[in-house]
Structure formats: C-alpha cells, structure tokens
Amino acid sequence: MSNLFNLEGKSAVVVGGAGGIGQAIAQGLAEAGAKVAIASRKEESLQRAVSEIKEACGADVTYYICDATDEAQVEAMAEKSFADFGKVDILVCSQGFNKKFDAEEFPMDVWDDMFNVNVKGVMMCNKHFGKRMKANGYGKIIDITSVRSCMATFPMKGNAGYCATKGALDMVIRQCAAEFGPEVTVNGIGPTVTMTPMMESIVPEAAKAGIAASVPLQRMQVPADCAGPAVFLASEASGFVTGQILYVDGGLTAIG
Numbered sequence: 001m002s003n004l005f006n007l008e009g010k011s012a013v014v015v016g017g018a019g020g021i022g023q024a025i026a027q028g029l030a031e032a033g034a035k036v037a038i039a040s041r042k043e044e045s046l047q048r049a050v051s052e053i054k055e056a057c058g059a060d061v062t063y064y065i066c067d068a069t070d071e072a073q074v075e076a077m078a079e080k081s082f083a084d085f086g087k088v089d090i091l092v093c094s095q096g097f098n099k100k101f102d103a104e105e106f107p108m109d110v111w112d113d114m115f116n117v118n119v120k121g122v123m124m125c126n127k128h129f130g131k132r133m134k135a136n137g138y139g140k141i142i143d144i145t146s147v148r149s150c151m152a153t154f155p156m157k158g159n160a161g162y163c164a165t166k167g168a169l170d171m172v173i174r175q176c177a178a179e180f181g182p183e184v185t186v187n188g189i190g191p192t193v194t195m196t197p198m199m200e201s202i203v204p205e206a207a208k209a210g211i212a213a214s215v216p217l218q219r220m221q222v223p224a225d226c227a228g229p230a231v232f233l234a235s236e237a238s239g240f241v242t243g244q245i246l247y248v249d250g251g252l253t254a255i256g
C-alpha cells in the first residue's frame with residue numbers, strides 16, 4: 001500500500017515553491033522520495049526555501065529563477081529541468097496572488113495582472129511541461145486553485161478579480177486534463193484561507209478565530225495541509241484521477 005504514494009525515481013518542479021503553500025508541497029514531494037526543484041522570481045526567497053527544506057527533512061532541493069508570466073522563461077525552464085533531471089514527472093503550479101478591491105472600484109490593470117499570473121502563467125507552465133510529459137509518456141500536473149473558484153464571499157467584498165481567476169483556472173485544469181490524457185493527469189488543489197505571505201497582508205489578526213470557527217474542522221488551514229493531497233495527486237495512488245479539483249478546506253465547500 002505504501003508504494004502507491006512512493007515518489008522515489010520521480011522528478012518534480014514546483015513553481016511558486018518558495019511561497020507558503022508551494023514550499024510545503026515541495027517538502028512533501030521530497031519527503032515522499034522525489035527529486036525536487038522549486039521556481040519563482042526572487043533568488044533570495046528560493047535560497048531561503050531550499051535551506052529550510054534541507055533543515056526540515058534533509059532533502060537537497062534545487063531551484064530555477066523564472067518569471068512564469070514570461071513564456072520564453074517558462075519554456076527555457078521546462079527545457080532545462082527536463083535536461084537536468086532527464087525527465088520531469090510532476091509539475092506543481094503554486095504561483096498566484098490576490099488583491100482585493102470592491103467591484104465598483106476594481107482597477108482593471110490589477111485585474112489584468114492577476115489574470116496574467118494566476119491563469120495565463122499557470123497555463124504556460126501546463127503547456128510547456130505538459131507537452132514534454134506527454135511526449136515522454138508520463139506526467140502529473142497539479143495546479144493550485146482555491147475555494148474562491150466556486151464560492152463568492154459575502155458580506156466581505158473585494159474578491160471579484162481573484163474569484164474570476166480561480167474559476168478560469170478550474171476550467172484550464174479540466175480542459176488540459178482532457179487534452180493531455182491519457183499519459184498526463186491534470187488536477188487542482190483548492191485550499192481555503194491559509195496564513196502564508198500572500199495572506200498576511202490581507203487577513204486581520206482579529207478575523208482569524210472567526211475563520212477557524214466557520215469550518216467543520218474548526219481550525220485555520222496551514223500550508224502543510226496541502227502536502228499530503230499533493231503527494232496523492234503526484235503518485236500512482238491517483239492513477240485514474242484527472243480533471244478534478246480536490247478542495248483542501250476543512251469542509252468549507254461542503255457547507256457553502
């Protein structure tokens with residue numbers, strides 16, 4: 001049974017792997033036996049994440065500097081990672097951000113930036129890694145979406161842009177699953193509010209107890225909550241699962 005989740009001999013690239021959720025997933029994949037590289041724009045953050053993962057589990061994770069909104073950089077990273085590892089079996093796209101503005105005031109340049117990172121950047125990674133995986137005959141793609149892909153917020157305002165990007169991303173996941181099969185599976189993980197750098201500036205301290213109390217599992221989500229689900233979607237255990245969104249949300253979408 002444990003072999004079902006074993007990632008020994010597999011290679012993974014985690015885009016956004018120096019971020020809260022991406023780093024926890026990168027560590028989880030490494031602990032399950034995969035060789036892992038993380039990627040994002042800032043070298044300093046990548047180096048910090050590499051050393052924290054090493055300290056936490058002893059794994060030697062490598063990194064690529066890449067702006068995933070630049071298609072030439074994404075293609076170059078796909079090319080280099082396949083050359084460095086010999087093949088890439090697992091791609092995780094955990095890049096993304098949220099900026100909140102009331103719908104009546106939403107600045108459309110922020111809207112475009114959010115779509116550029118949260119949807120187009122993920123699609124470009126799916127495209128360039130997916131086609132190489134398909135040619136190789138094997139691949140597992142995991143895109144990090146959100147409960148906000150299927151649940152608007154009320155009475156809290158401000159999520160029109162973020163909700164729109166994550167709803168769009170869910171359809172990217174489903175259509176890529178349709179087109180990259182049967183060799184490659186494409187699935188999403190949909191977390192709820194998790195205290196990572198992305199959320200520290202958005203969620204006031206006073207709101208945390210209420211957020212924890214609003215879900216059946218009665219606590220705030222932590223980044224490591226996504227690690228096990230990512231190992232599942234990256235491993236043979238999910239061999240016949242594709243085009244799905246796995247909500248890792250303490251039960252929020254069940255009661256929403």
Ligand SMILES: NC(=O)c1ccc[n+]([C@@H]2O[C@H](COP(=O)([O-])OP(=O)(O)OC[C@H]3O[C@@H](n4cnc5c(N)ncnc54)[C@H](OP(=O)(O)O)[C@@H]3O)[C@@H](O)[C@H]2O)c1
Binds near residue numbers: 043068145
């Ligand atoms: N935290 C939550 O409450 C929550 C809830 C639901 C879903 N999510 C989703 O989970 C994912 C991870 O969120 P997080 O909370 O872990 O965020 P985070 O800590 O801010 O990490 C985001 C990561 O994405 C990278 N990134 C941003 N733009 C990029 C670009 N253009 N190219 C390459 N990398 C880029 C960032 O690194 P650089 O800035 O160095 O590039 C960072 O490593 C996102 O898709 C987010 O929407 C988060």
